[in-house]
Amino acid sequence: MKNEQRQFQGGMQIARIPQISGLYAWYYKPLLLENANDLTKTLTSFLDNQQEIKTQINMRYGVKLISESPLNIFYGSNNQSLAEIFSEAIQYGENFITHFFKSEAVQFFTRPIYIGIAKNFYTRVYQQHYLSLVEMWDDNSRISKYLTLHPEVNVQIVMTELNLSHSFALEARVRNIAPRDLMVHIFPTDNLPQEIGTDDEDMQSEQKYRRTLEKLLQIIADPICGRR
């Protein structure tokens, strides 16, 4: 009965995640949704990934022509920005949108934020993801302090500035996603190959099999914060 639970949201549930292996996927599912504007803010920060194009032309005598330009994403024939699409959609169907995000449909109709492989869900999802995210939210954490000073930065900058390695918690913290608004969906299985190694964060990049499997999963699931 209880062992068949597949979705966990909020610390108390996530702390009770089974200690078995399998795949997991994090989804954004706001626990409280008072108006759709909060949703817009978070979702645009996800999806509107600031990109930049940098061109460098090397000429004779050491002369270089460098151009750096931001790339903004526009959609459709009207060249709409993401924020415009959201506000238009909300204008016509706020009730539907809030209802949708509160429903079970989220994990079928939205891309996951992050996916991964766990030898042990409890270690990976509760200890490494949830607890680190909760710590990063503390006002006294380095990340919170940095983000207070630089609210607009992206994950890459935080990683470089604070000398941190990439992690789910970091992605979520930089995008200001509160721990309570995250839902994790699991697929428990005993069939993972032995070679995927441990859940140890530092060791993971060393595990070739794990990386290959992850790559495949990322291609088919297309998580928003995948390691692309």
Add this chain to the structure above:
Amino acid sequence: MSFSFGVQKDPIYGTYGEFAIGSDGNRVRAQFLLTKMKPGSEGSWENSLASQMVPWREIFNIEELTFDELLQRDLDDSRVAHDLIPYLLGESGAFARFFPPILAVLVPNKPERSGILSYYPIPENQNDTSISFGNLFDFEKAVIQGEVSPLGLIKYNRQKTAFIIVDGQHRAMALLALHRQINDSWAGNRYATYYNHLSLTENQVKNIELPICIVFFPDLHEGNQEYKDRGIDLKSVCREIFLVVNKTAKRVSQSRELLLDDEDFAARMMRETLSKLKGRGEDTASLARIYSFAFGDSISEAQNRKSEVVAGQLEYSTAVALYKMHAAVAFANPDAFKLEQLQDIITDGRRVVNTERPTAILIGTSLQKWSSLSRRSGKYHPPDEVQQAVKYLAEITDEVILSLFDKFHPFAVHNSEMRALRTRLQDPALRGDPIQAKCYSLLFEGSGVRTVFEDHIKRLKDRKDSLEDEGKSIGDYIINQLNDAQATSTQVNRYEEDIKKRRAAKLFNIDYSRFFTSEDNIEDQKELLNRSKWIYDTISTQAFQLGYLMAVHSVVEIFMQPDSKYEDRLNIVKFINNLYLNALNQYFSSDSNTEHRTLTGFVKESRTKVFDPNELGLRGLLAQSVKELNETQWIFFRYAILEIVHSKYSSEALLTFLNNPDNSSLSQKYRELLPELVNSLLNLRDGYIKKAVDSALNSKEFNQEILLLKAGLKGEGKSDEEINEQEQQKRNQTETSIRDKCRENISASLGKFTEADKIIDRISKQSSLENVNSESVE
């Protein structure tokens, strides 16, 4: 020049200056006047100022004191009388008799004299060189030959102002004591006894002058809405200065820091609880009172260090314990609420900083908008929201812990016995007697008083010893003081012993006067006191109190959904708490109402030994693997409490509560969740049994035995195979006997070694009272 006619104001002359306190957004301008004061009877303005250095304890009694004012409270008179005053008088042989300035804030008294006002009145007649705060005080800069000089003048109204001493309260007390001693102006003050041995001459104090820096905040007045909105008032700035001064100088003790910490939500919640305990009405004698909580410095810290809480103290909890409990419930990681989680992750406060848990608790309130809440962010949110959050978050702990202190049978008995003693000591005839009056103060005015008193006796003794060593005469005064102090001490001990006897008798339904006046039952008296001692000593530990709190909240969590509302949580907390308290009370009370005259009845039942490590019982079970009890054992008590409330001894109360139609929906839910709960409970039980087995099999003694056995067998020429077989046999035997011992321990406290299905059966069925009663006792 005078600003208000008809108001008598005393002058203070000095050099003025200005500084600011607070961080960027919350900066407050402070003006100061650096000046001096001196004890003496000359009637000068310096003498007047000395007489104003009154400690708060003389104005308020402890139950009225707000915790902001407590920083003025724990004054060590013994240190003042025996160290500071001799030093000031030049008796201690030190040459330089100088102190850094005392730092005092000039504040308005409340008209009814129970605290200070938060703001000065709106200033009048303000110009470049002077400012007047109505009939409170005026400040002016001296103009000399047409130029504004660095000299200034404060004129203050002695009736309407007070000086909060933020730094140097002991120096100030020394000065005040000298002043009073020379002017003979103690006027029946209780603390005069600390100083009466000083015989002074005008000449001795003639040259004593102490520097003092008087601070006021010209912008913190009634008309300044900006500060009001931000919750900055005179109390908060005093606290801020106190903290800064004391942090950079000597470390402030933990409990002291907690009384003052504004950043830490848990510290604010602790103060909220203490405030609830203050000023409780007189009607219900069994309610817990503030005097049962140690929040003075030394005791709570000593208590902190001790593994077993203070044997011999009548206080049963501490400010520090309350603080830990609040931190745990509001900020612990979710793991802490999993019953089968056996790691202590809540007593090290620094690690209890979950930012999600408080937001989960606050869902359904106006504060649900907070998507994360840091424990140390009390200063970074709007003050009214912080206050609300503190109220909400504190409530879910207070609901549990205050009702434990008020209604749990042993505590209720203790509370009413203390209350009865207090009433007896308030008898005017007794209050007139200096020793009885002192006893009252030592027992009911907070633990700080007690420590100071004990220090005082020690110093008097030291003084006497050193005079004796030097071959000097000791002097009547010291001898009289010592006799008095010892008489008081004896009397206080007698009262304490009496409380212990009375509460033991009442707890076990024994007729106090007949039982304790009898002379041929000394052994029985000892046994009764011992039975009661283990119960009281255990329930006064942080381990037990945290264990109970976490038992309730861990079970509450099984009921909760991620989006459950605050009100629902509070209701479930109340439900589980009442359910368990009723069950515990049945367990810890006699089943019959008969009052015994001899050591019979309830006291003879094996369940009363549940917390005695030397007897068969649950504590005995723990003792099989853990000898020392410390706060991290709250996990054991969480288990033990769940065993007790689901045991056969408690089941009548448990079932009565569950079958009450008012609780039907939650009761039904409880019954649905019961299998999961009982399953965890039995896993825990198995865990403690396994620990006992491991501990026995890994003990040095046992390994020695194995070695001996092997050597013996080898000597007999047995083969390796045979030796191994024998060893295994020996191990199995030992394991079996340890397991049997565990079962005995468990049965002794629970009446039976009950399996899961039996417990579930007993509680699930709606009308199963008769079945329970027919269960046989093993």
